[in-house]
Amino acid sequence: MPPQKRIFQKDILEAAANLVAQQGPQALSVRSLARAMGCSTQPIYSAFESMDALHTALIDYVREHYLRAQASSYKQVALSFLNFARSQKNLFRLVYLRQRPAGETLFEDPNAEETIRQLQASLELGREKATELHRRMVYYCYSMAVMMATGYLEFSEEEIDRELTEDYRIVLSYYKQVKSEEELQHWLYRSRNLLG
Known part of the structure; x- marks a missing residue:
């Protein structure tokens, strides 16, 4: 035998x-x-x-x-997550669309610490504000991922890119209290390494 x-x-x-x-x-x-x-x-x-x-x-x-994204930018991490939702619908459901016990973290992000650190450095934000900004972006990204994973809505690559960029501009404007387009362009330039 x-x-x-x-x-x-x-x-x-x-x-x-x-x-x-x-x-x-x-x-x-x-x-x-x-x-x-x-x-x-x-x-x-x-x-x-x-x-x-x-x-x-x-x-x-x-x-x-x-x-766990091996991505070069904040945007690439989001694109990696959205690609996971699109290409691995059943694994996405396993991790994100399940009943959770009370007290369990609602959204698992293995890239959060590095992302928050990059946001702090690029945008001159304290940890708390950088964490809040990231959480807001996660909400936008997660809602798109759920729509793709459940077949509710499909996004083209161009639509995903446009939505992520626009969402980032809105959230960035709020957390940096931007008062003009010129100021917004300054912070977009400062965070260009995040958007590549």
């Missing part, structure tokens, strides 16, 4: 992400996962004490492998 292949947590999480991506979050069960992996349920239960533990680890896995 040939030796059994050892199954690691990362193998289970990768298979679970593939299963959800192909069939949707509702398809995920220990049995369906074992069937997809060609193994018994035993290795899955050995790696994860419960379905809840597997589910939590899977959400963390998706955040790290699909959502």
